[in-house]
Amino acid sequence: MSSAALRRRRTTGSAIVPRPTLFQRLDRSAQVTVVSAPAGSGKTVLLASWLETANLTDRAAVVQVIRNERDPQRFWLSVLAALRQTSAGSTLVRELTAAPDLDGWAIVERLLADLAPLRDRLWLVLDDVHELRSDEARKQVELLVLRAPSQLRIVLATRHDVRLGLHRLRLDRGLTEIRADDLRFSQPEARQLFRAAGVELTDTALATLHERTEGWAAGLRLAALSLAGHPDPDRFAAEFSGTERTVTEYLLAEVLDRQPPDARRLMLRTSVLERVNGELADLLTGSPGGELTLQALEAANGFVVSLDTARSWFRYHHLFADLLQLQLRNTQPEAIPALHEQAAGWLAANGYPAEAIRHALAAQRWALASSLVAGHWLGLYLDGRSATVHALMAGFPAESVCADAELAAAAAGDELAQGSLAAAERYLRLAEHAAESGPAGQPAAPKVLLDVVQMLMVEQTGDQRARGTLARRLLGAAESLAEGGETSLGADLRALALISLGDSETWTGYPDQAEAHLDQAVTLARRIGRPYLEFMALIYRGGIELTRQIPLAAGPSRQAIELAERHGWTDDPFSGLAYMTFGSALAWQGRLDEADRWVQRAERTVAAEDRPVVAMGIKYLRGQLELGRGRFAAALAAFEAGQPLGGAHPLVRPLRAWLAIALVRLGELDRAGQLIAEVPDASRVRGEMRIAAALLCLARGDAAGATAALAPVLTGASQAGWRSWLTEAFLLEATARDALGDPAASRRAMERALELAEGDRALLWFLLHPRPDLLARQARQGSSHRKLIAEILGLICGTGAGAVAGQPPDPLSKSELRVLRYLPTHLSAPEIGTELHVSTSTVKTHLRSIYAKLGAHSRTEAVAAARDLGLLAPGASAGQA
Numbered sequence: 058m059s060s061a062a063l064r065r066r067r068t069t070g071s072a073i074v075p076r077p078t079l080f081q082r083l084d085r086s087a088q089v090t091v092v093s094a095p096a097g098s099g100k101t102v103l104l105a106s107w108l109e110t111a112n113l114t115d116r117a118a119v120v121q122v123i124r125n126e127r128d129p130q131r132f133w134l135s136v137l138a139a140l141r142q143t144s145a146g147s148t149l150v151r152e153l154t155a156a157p158d159l160d161g162w163a164i165v166e167r168l169l170a171d172l173a174p175l176r177d178r179l180w181l182v183l184d185d186v187h188e189l190r191s192d193e194a195r196k197q198v199e200l201l202v203l204r205a206p207s208q209l210r211i212v213l214a215t216r217h218d219v220r221l222g223l224h225r226l227r228l229d230r231g232l233t234e235i236r237a238d239d240l241r242f243s244q245p246e247a248r249q250l251f252r253a254a255g256v257e258l259t260d261t262a263l264a265t266l267h268e269r270t271e272g273w274a275a276g277l278r279l280a281a282l283s284l285a286g287h288p289d290p291d292r293f294a295a296e297f298s299g300t301e302r303t304v305t306e307y308l309l310a311e312v313l314d315r316q317p318p319d320a321r322r323l324m325l326r327t328s329v330l331e332r333v334n335g336e337l338a339d340l341l342t343g344s345p346g347g348e349l350t351l352q353a354l355e356a357a358n359g360f361v362v363s364l365d366t367a368r369s370w371f372r373y374h375h376l377f378a379d380l381l382q383l384q385l386r387n388t389q390p391e392a393i394p395a396l397h398e399q400a401a402g403w404l405a406a407n408g409y410p411a412e413a414i415r416h417a418l419a420a421q422r423w424a425l426a427s428s429l430v431a432g433h434w435l436g437l438y439l440d441g442r443s444a445t446v447h448a449l450m451a452g453f454p455a456e457s458v459c460a461d462a463e464l465a466a467a468a469a470g471d472e473l474a475q476g477s478l479a480a481a482e483r484y485l486r487l488a489e490h491a492a493e494s495g496p497a498g499q500p501a502a503p504k505v506l507l508d509v510v511q512m513l514m515v516e517q518t519g520d521q522r523a524r525g526t527l528a529r530r531l532l533g534a535a536e537s538l539a540e541g542g543e544t545s546l547g548a549d550l551r552a553l554a555l556i557s558l559g560d561s562e563t564w565t566g567y568p569d570q571a572e573a574h575l576d577q578a579v580t581l582a583r584r585i586g587r588p589y590l591e592f593m594a595l596i597y598r599g600g601i602e603l604t605r606q607i608p609l610a611a612g613p614s615r616q617a618i619e620l621a622e623r624h625g626w627t628d629d630p631f632s633g634l635a636y637m638t639f640g641s642a643l644a645w646q647g648r649l650d651e652a653d654r655w656v657q658r659a660e661r662t663v664a665a666e667d668r669p670v671v672a673m674g675i676k677y678l679r680g681q682l683e684l685g686r687g688r689f690a691a692a693l694a695a696f697e698a699g700q701p702l703g704g705a706h707p708l709v710r711p712l713r714a715w716l717a718i719a720l721v722r723l724g725e726l727d728r729a730g731q732l733i734a735e736v737p738d739a740s741r742v743r744g745e746m747r748i749a750a751a752l753l754c755l756a757r758g759d760a761a762g763a764t765a766a767l768a769p770v771l772t773g774a775s776q777a778g779w780r781s782w783l784t785e786a787f788l789l790e791a792t793a794r795d796a797l798g799d800p801a802a803s804r805r806a807m808e809r810a811l812e813l814a815e816g817d818r819a820l821l822w823f824l825l826h827p828r829p830d831l832l833a834r835q836a837r838q839g840s841s842h843r844k845l846i847a848e849i850l851g852l853i854c855g856t857g858a859g860a861v862a863g864q865p866p867d868p869l870s871k872s873e874l875r876v877l878r879y880l881p882t883h884l885s886a887p888e889i890g891t892e893l894h895v896s897t898s899t900v901k902t903h904l905r906s907i908y909a910k911l912g913a914h915s916r917t918e919a920v921a922a923a924r925d926l927g928l929l930a931p932g933a934s935a936g937q938a
Contacts, residue, residue: 074249086233092214094237095358096311097275100214115144117180122188129161129194145179161197175208186215217357241272254281262294279303299379308380328381329396332372394420418452431463441589443474462491466506476667519670519706521564528558552581552590560597564707592620599638604779607645607818614639633663647820647852673699685824693719717749744770744777760796781819811842823849876903
């Protein structure tokens with residue numbers, strides 16, 4: 058068979074998609090190449106298009122092994138005939154005709170002798186090697202492979218690995234392998250295929266078809282054939298499956314019908330499973346040997362995919378699973394409910410609750426499914442599998458949910474996770490009623506589930522004191538369960554309760570207790586193997602640091618984000634909270650552009666209807682960020698959007714102060730005054746509202762009124778929410794005192810503001826109320842925070858932290874600046890003098906002056922200080938210079 062014949066064997070009328078990466082692997086292949094993949098994976102098309110693209114048609118002999126080939130003589134004669142059609146083979150390979158006593162071994166020896174003088178590269182492609190049923194012929198191929206001249210390249214295309222002793226070549230790096238994963242089409246390649254067939258698909262339709270076919274070439278080509286002229290390609294893509302007639306016919310003929318009866322029975326009966334192992338296969342077939350059969354099918358590329366390195370769990374290719382399920386419905390419909398029930402029992406007993414519930418629902422065994430949900434809902438929630446729970450709950454009839462206390466409690470938790478507070482409350486009432494009307498002496502589990510859901514519901518409404526009360530109640534329940542022998546459930550509940558208690562303490566003003574409880578929760582979550590609980594606790598742990606030392610909030614937030622990325626929770630609403638916390642830490646340090654990326658990610662992750670309190674926090678942060686950038690209208694819009702979402706959350710009170718700040722910055726002083734006047738008296742006297750009132754006074758030119766408003770805040774008589782508000786208060790006090798002509802009081806207030814900012818790094822206040830003139834004066838007059846001042850001035854100028862254009866409080870002379878530029882180098886003082894054409898003593902005089910002006914005691918400190926002031930570009934330390 059020539060390479061031209063191989064081209065003719067390609068699917069008639071099918072579009073050829075160039076696959077340069079695979080072509081390169083074939084070009085650079087070792088002496089033997091194996092292309093092993095299931096039927097329809099594109100092996101033949103790949104080889105034919107490669108030979109054509111590489112202009113190898115006259116240097117490649119292609120042999121297609123006929124189906125069930127058992128005659129070595131016939132096989133080898135076809136090999137000789139194909140080789141004789143090549144330019145090199147036509148002169149080297151002698152012609153041979155069939156004869157009764159012609160021996161395959163003799164043919165191989167003769168062929169090796171003929172090819173010994175081969176000088177130019179020659180390819181021998183054996184297609185469908187799996188059809189070679191003769192053990193003798195396979196051994197002869199192995200001999201050829203082992204003794205082939207160096208210029209002969211052998212390519213073996215097969216549906217499954219054949220025993221040819223190739224492991225020796227693999228160890229010697231003489232083997233190139235291209236397998237099913239390599240042959241799968243990528244999405245861009247799939248798009249090329251459809252376009253070549255005249256089919257244009259939307260991105261969604263393309264992704265759907267690619268996922269369903271798993272990049273299987275034949276599946277994509279069959280879909281393209283069916284799509285040609287189809288009136289609604291998107292609908293076709295959504296409905297495409299292994300039950301499509303063209304796909305069914307192909308898979309039946311090429312895969313299922315070729316299997317022995319026992320393997321076919323196993324495939325059909327286990328097709329109800331998403332994944333299968335040997336034990337499950339034995340259970341559903343009633344016969345032993347399931348694992349060996351599955352391993353053999355996977356090794357034979359029989360559309361069976363191994364899911365683990367031990368090759369103990371398997372699944373079927375999506376389209377093949379569709380076909381198997383169709384065949385099962387057509388041939389054994391009465392067996393399907395029992396198969397699902399058997400699977401549910403085994404899965405539940407072996408620690409796979411979600412799959413067990415799914416099969417119980419498929420069998421319509423509602424009582425079994427209900428008991429499984431009751432026993433495992435909390436565990437699924439604590440594993441971050443709210444979406445799984447939602448899908449499972451959708452499978453229950455409404456009457457089953459209403460009649461069962463635990464199921465109704467689970468339904469309430471599910472609705473809460475979906476952001477449906479009203480529906481959650483309705484189910485919670487049903488659960489309470491069912492629990493009260495149940496028999497006396499029933500287990501405590503229903504009550505515990507109710508308490509969990511109530512605590513989560515209170516968290517959504519923002520009532521932190523009620524949340525803390527419920528968390529303490531759950532801590533008591535956890536201890537009782539542990540004492541009663543239910544150690545696993547007790548540990549789960551304890552960790553969850555510690556997390557809720559810790560976060561409620563953060564918001565009610567007890568950060569030290571919150572830190573202790575959240576640290577306990579992290580430790581416990583790691584010990585019991587609940588990464589989602591660790592994830593939650595780390596997020597809240599970061600929130601504590603936002604109230605104390607802002608840079609420290611980044612650590613726990615980053616850890617939480619890394620956990621989310623590792624476990625696939627990046628779209629979970631709690632991840633939105635992590636993004637928000639990390640973004641807030643960056644924003645308050647003045648790193649606004651970096652912060653914006655994380656705020657955007659939070660905004661994409663959290664919907665207001667699902668997590669109103671978290672959404673309010675994100676709006677709150679968005680407003681602060683926009684204020685820092687000077688985009689006052691955008692800031693006001695964000696604060697106004699967040700105001701109705703908070704419910705009873707503690708953030709609602711300071712949010713009104715932020716609204717007033719945004720209005721003042723927009724110049725809408727009357728609206729700001731009205732807003733402050735409408736705040737209830739109890740809230741208006743709090744620190745954050747007094748600060749907002751002081752800002753309004755300053756905008757109106759009433760500096761004395763500003764100092765009067767600020768006085769109770771500065772003395773501690775009027776408390777603000779977070780400690781960093783005090784930084785803002787002293788910053789505004791410095792502005793007011795300066796306006797009143799009291800520079801000494803202004804300097805004292807500014808120094809106190811800088812001292813507070815040095816501690817918690819809340820630098821955003823200096824961008825919200827920028828006073829570069831007062832800061833520069835503070836530095837000139839000997840502030841102990843000159844480095845921080847330089848950083849803040851850099852942020853105000855928009856040049857970035859640590860890079861401010863200008864001079865230190867005592868400017869360096871031109872000569873000193875020239876010396877300064879050599880300090881980051883390794884040049885000594887005499888060498889610097891040589892470079893500048895001055896004496897060593899002059900250099901040392903300049904160095905002493907530079908050190909004094911920069912407040913440095915060494916060369917290293919001088920370089921660091923100069924970089925902080927923007928006098929030197931950032932770079933490596935000059936420590937040893």
